[in-house]
Amino acid sequence: MDRAEGQLSPETNEVLADLKAAWPVMSPDERVDALKLLPEDEAEEFFLALTPREQSQLLVILPTLTRRAWLRLLPLDDAADVIQHAPREERDSLLKLLDEVSLREVRALLAYAEDEAGGLMNPRFARLRPEMTVDEAILYLRRQAQQKDRPIYYCYVLDTEQKLKGVLSFRQLLTAPAAKRIEEVMISDVVTVAEDLDQEKIAPLFSAKNLVALPVLDAAGRMKGVVSAEDMVDVVQEEATEDIQKMAGVAALEAPYLQVSILEMVRKRAGWLAILFLGGTLTASAIDRFDEQLSKWKILMAFIPLIISSGGNSGSQSATLVIRALALGELRLVDWWRVFRRELVGSLVLGLFLAAIGMLRVLIWQWAFDDYGEHFMRLTLTVAFSVLGVVVFGSLVGSLLPFALRMLKLDPATACTPFVATFCDVTGLVIYFAVCAWIYIPFVPVGG
Amino acid sequence: MDRAEGQLSPETNEVLADLKAAWPVMSPDERVDALKLLPEDEAEEFFLALTPREQSQLLVILPTLTRRAWLRLLPLDDAADVIQHAPREERDSLLKLLDEVSLREVRALLAYAEDEAGGLMNPRFARLRPEMTVDEAILYLRRQAQQKDRPIYYCYVLDTEQKLKGVLSFRQLLTAPAAKRIEEVMISDVVTVAEDLDQEKIAPLFSAKNLVALPVLDAAGRMKGVVSAEDMVDVVQEEATEDIQKMAGVAALEAPYLQVSILEMVRKRAGWLAILFLGGTLTASAIDRFDEQLSKWKILMAFIPLIISSGGNSGSQSATLVIRALALGELRLVDWWRVFRRELVGSLVLGLFLAAIGMLRVLIWQWAFDDYGEHFMRLTLTVAFSVLGVVVFGSLVGSLLPFALRMLKLDPATACTPFVATFCDVTGLVIYFAVCAWIYIPFVPVGG
Numbered sequence: 001m002d003r004a005e006g007q008l009s010p011e012t013n014e015v016l017a018d019l020k021a022a023w024p025v026m027s028p029d030e031r032v033d034a035l036k037l038l039p040e041d042e043a044e045e046f047f048l049a050l051t052p053r054e055q056s057q058l059l060v061i062l063p064t065l066t067r068r069a070w071l072r073l074l075p076l077d078d079a080a081d082v083i084q085h086a087p088r089e090e091r092d093s094l095l096k097l098l099d100e101v102s103l104r105e106v107r108a109l110l111a112y113a114e115d116e117a118g119g120l121m122n123p124r125f126a127r128l129r130p131e132m133t134v135d136e137a138i139l140y141l142r143r144q145a146q147q148k149d150r151p152i153y154y155c156y157v158l159d160t161e162q163k164l165k166g167v168l169s170f171r172q173l174l175t176a177p178a179a180k181r182i183e184e185v186m187i188s189d190v191v192t193v194a195e196d197l198d199q200e201k202i203a204p205l206f207s208a209k210n211l212v213a214l215p216v217l218d219a220a221g222r223m224k225g226v227v228s229a230e231d232m233v234d235v236v237q238e239e240a241t242e243d244i245q246k247m248a249g250v251a252a253l254e255a256p257y258l259q260v261s262i263l264e265m266v267r268k269r270a271g272w273l274a275i276l277f278l279g280g281t282l283t284a285s286a287i288d289r290f291d292e293q294l295s296k297w298k299i300l301m302a303f304i305p306l307i308i309s310s311g312g313n314s315g316s317q318s319a320t321l322v323i324r325a326l327a328l329g330e331l332r333l334v335d336w337w338r339v340f341r342r343e344l345v346g347s348l349v350l351g352l353f354l355a356a357i358g359m360l361r362v363l364i365w366q367w368a369f370d371d372y373g374e375h376f377m378r379l380t381l382t383v384a385f386s387v388l389g390v391v392v393f394g395s396l397v398g399s400l401l402p403f404a405l406r407m408l409k410l411d412p413a414t415a416c417t418p419f420v421a422t423f424c425d426v427t428g429l430v431i432y433f434a435v436c437a438w439i440y441i442p443f444v445p446v447g448g
Numbered sequence: 449m450d451r452a453e454g455q456l457s458p459e460t461n462e463v464l465a466d467l468k469a470a471w472p473v474m475s476p477d478e479r480v481d482a483l484k485l486l487p488e489d490e491a492e493e494f495f496l497a498l499t500p501r502e503q504s505q506l507l508v509i510l511p512t513l514t515r516r517a518w519l520r521l522l523p524l525d526d527a528a529d530v531i532q533h534a535p536r537e538e539r540d541s542l543l544k545l546l547d548e549v550s551l552r553e554v555r556a557l558l559a560y561a562e563d564e565a566g567g568l569m570n571p572r573f574a575r576l577r578p579e580m581t582v583d584e585a586i587l588y589l590r591r592q593a594q595q596k597d598r599p600i601y602y603c604y605v606l607d608t609e610q611k612l613k614g615v616l617s618f619r620q621l622l623t624a625p626a627a628k629r630i631e632e633v634m635i636s637d638v639v640t641v642a643e644d645l646d647q648e649k650i651a652p653l654f655s656a657k658n659l660v661a662l663p664v665l666d667a668a669g670r671m672k673g674v675v676s677a678e679d680m681v682d683v684v685q686e687e688a689t690e691d692i693q694k695m696a697g698v699a700a701l702e703a704p705y706l707q708v709s710i711l712e713m714v715r716k717r718a719g720w721l722a723i724l725f726l727g728g729t730l731t732a733s734a735i736d737r738f739d740e741q742l743s744k745w746k747i748l749m750a751f752i753p754l755i756i757s758s759g760g761n762s763g764s765q766s767a768t769l770v771i772r773a774l775a776l777g778e779l780r781l782v783d784w785w786r787v788f789r790r791e792l793v794g795s796l797v798l799g800l801f802l803a804a805i806g807m808l809r810v811l812i813w814q815w816a817f818d819d820y821g822e823h824f825m826r827l828t829l830t831v832a833f834s835v836l837g838v839v840v841f842g843s844l845v846g847s848l849l850p851f852a853l854r855m856l857k858l859d860p861a862t863a864c865t866p867f868v869a870t871f872c873d874v875t876g877l878v879i880y881f882a883v884c885a886w887i888y889i890p891f892v893p894v895g896g
Contacts, residue, residue, distance in 0.1 A: 248768030
């Protein structure tokens with residue numbers, strides 16, 4: 001049965017949605033039992049809607065007959081994914097469930113990395129010869145047996161060496177004059193991708209050109225398969241999730257939140273937390289260093305967290321904006337200078353705005369509680385200049401760090417925002433102490 | 449010319465990619481001049497690959513003839529997008545460039561919000577009647593003129609009231625027995641979406657069911673158009689970008705980074721920065737309140753930023769993981785209790801790990817510099833218990849806040865991670881002071 005075409009009514013969908021929601025917390029036995037309660041075609045539909053990981057977990061505990069039938073329901077690229085997710089010792093027995101032709105094709109797919117074009121593509125597609133007429137081509141396609149596979153929108157025109165000569169949609173084929181030769185009506189200018197292209201680079205092609213399907217070629221120009229837009233929906237989601245997790249200082253999870261074991265989750269989070277913590281100890285050292293002086297003006301200590309977190313927050317904002325723009329291809333390396341100028345102007349405005357709020361805060365407290373003694377105007381200015389300084393510095397660091405990482409061939413998303421925030425904490429302290437030493441300390445008697 | 453099918457060779461692509469990269473910094477006149485240098489078909493291709501916003505900016509400055517020709521190149525749903533992006537006073541003159549039928553269809557599309565199913569769909573699709581035979585259907589489709597529109601993969605079977613009866617791919621149509629009636633070979637169990645469904649809810653349908661295209665129905669069940677997978681690639685990217693920006697405390701940008709004016713950018717960032725700054729002043733108040741005591745033990749002050757930022761960092765991690773899992777539908781509201789338990793266990797482990805690092809830090813400094821005097825063991829324990837406390841508290845707050853927002857019908861992504869971090873700063877101070885008052889202050893003479 002064709003996966004995209006055997007679609008369910010909205011009502012059935014709801015029942016299955018409930019089962020799917022409960023799925024992660026069910027034991028293997030409960031899962032098999034629940035599926036036995038469903039009519040056969042709904043159980044199949046349910047299986048097809050699971051993620052490759054879930055399909056894999058289920059397949060290995062099903063009775064052999066169902067296992068074989070269901071594995072064969074899958075388009076070959078999905079079957080390859082499922083086998084890739086199975087424990088190593090189960091893979092061979094799963095492969096043996098396939099018929100001979102599929103086995104060979106799935107083996108070929110398994111040789112690709114999961115995140116390159118070859119690992120995403122479907123190796124089955126409609127082939128035509130350039131010298132056929134339109135009528136012959138339609139007859140030829142009609143004679144071919146209906147395949148249990150995804151619908152395909154294009155016919156690919158290959159020469160005898162499997163090299164791609166052109167492309168033709170089914171619709172164009174149907175509407176072309178019957179007697180013309182395929183090579184006369186096909187489009188020969190085709191966007192293609194190499195089989196080892198990273199999936200991150202494929203999504204922008206779909207998006208910029210509104211593509212439906214992209215042919216995948218090997219180094220010799222032979223066509224190996226087709227990547228289609230509906231595969232890219234998942235890829236784009238996955239890549240965005242990975243970036244989001246990295247930006248929060250979590251190593252990318254390999255499964256949905258509830259399916260990652262707690263221990264695994266701790267491991268994914270501990271790395272950055274430890275690094276950030278060690279970075280944070282630098283603030284303790286910095287304060288230690290200055291506190292001989294600062295502790296004599298204890299009011300200055302009270303403003304430390306406020307001021308350094310302002311730098312961290314604006315740095316996180318800039319870093320996030322730039323990381324995402326780099327990921328979407330809106331910014332390239334050469335744009336760093338334009339970004340620098342934009343952030344400089346923007347953060348000056350933001351810094352002045354926050355400095356004004358900070359001044360108001362001190363003045364209102366002074367007026368209401370007389371908290372800050374006779375030198376409150378110096379305190380006001382100290383807070384204002386420090387906030388301005390850390391916001392500008394934070395924004396510049398946050399926006400340039402992702403460029404630096406990209407230049408070092410690292411993923412800009414590793415400039416996780418907590419790292420930027422911690423970095424800005426430490427440097428923010430230095431800025432604050434410098435401003436104190438400039439405006440406040442020399443002029444205010446100890447304890448003021 | 450068909451957008452997805454008139455594809456360019458990789459070399460031409462590169463030239464155009466350079467032009468596209470320079471595009472945002474070019475003046476309107478430079479853009480028109482650059483396009484004049486390209487051969488006509490390449491200029492058209494280039495235009496088609498621009499975003500709707502860029503197409504709109506370009507169209508309004510082109511000579512009328514080109515403007516009319518290029519607007520008519522666009523599939524109707526894209527034409528509607530372009531007109532929506534044009535300044536209000538230009539919209540009517542753009543609409544007048546369309547032929548009468550298209551004008552009516554585009555007007556209908558403009559009535560939908562941009563981010564609902566109706567605003568995404570293409571109103572043109574291949575229609576068949578249930579009582580046609582397969583042969584008649586193929587002939588019927590072949591007789592229809594080739595439309596300047598996106599390729600369509602399915603034929604939709606409608607009754608006389610335009611109600612959707614079933615669906616059939618071109619491939620299935622070609623391979624079905626010639627004499628069968630369409631209603632005998634069509635699939636009648638179709639997943640559909642309502643015309644006012646939010647685009648965020650459509651993407652998971654494509655992803656879970658590997659769909660290629662989804663028919664859009666009005667409230668009376670009449671078919672209005674088709675949303676296809678290649679539209680979803682953009683939607684998914686946009687939604688992810690919006691979430692990422694919100695999570696960093698930036699109101700979602702409406703254009704690529706370099707195309708947002710600096711003033712607009714400042715406005716998008718100032719709101720959260722001001723709120724966070726005001727929240728941060730609470731830390732100053734909290735420290736003010738406790739510092740009568742704390743300033744007597746100045747070493748305790750030095751650890752404030754380290755400890756509170758540990759809470760903020762782990763809180764940001766948890767918030768990010770939960771926000772993304774909610775957005776992807778991996779978590780639902782009822783899962784909050786399971787998340788709570790997971791985060792409790794996980795954060796205890798993480799907290800103990802960081803507490804151990806913190807203890808080591810104090811002990812090593814003590815050993816190397818004898819910084820902390822004879823009561824260093826009390827300081828060690830104070831740091832350890834505080835870190836454990838803030839990490840657990842931060843993780844729980846960070847993971848539950850997105851649920852609370854969703855319960856209040858707000859977007860969980862508004863639980864921006866800097867907000868969680870600032871919240872954890874303030875509460876972290878309270879935890880720290882409590883631990884100090886418990887383990888350190890009563891036992892250590894002033895100044896220790």
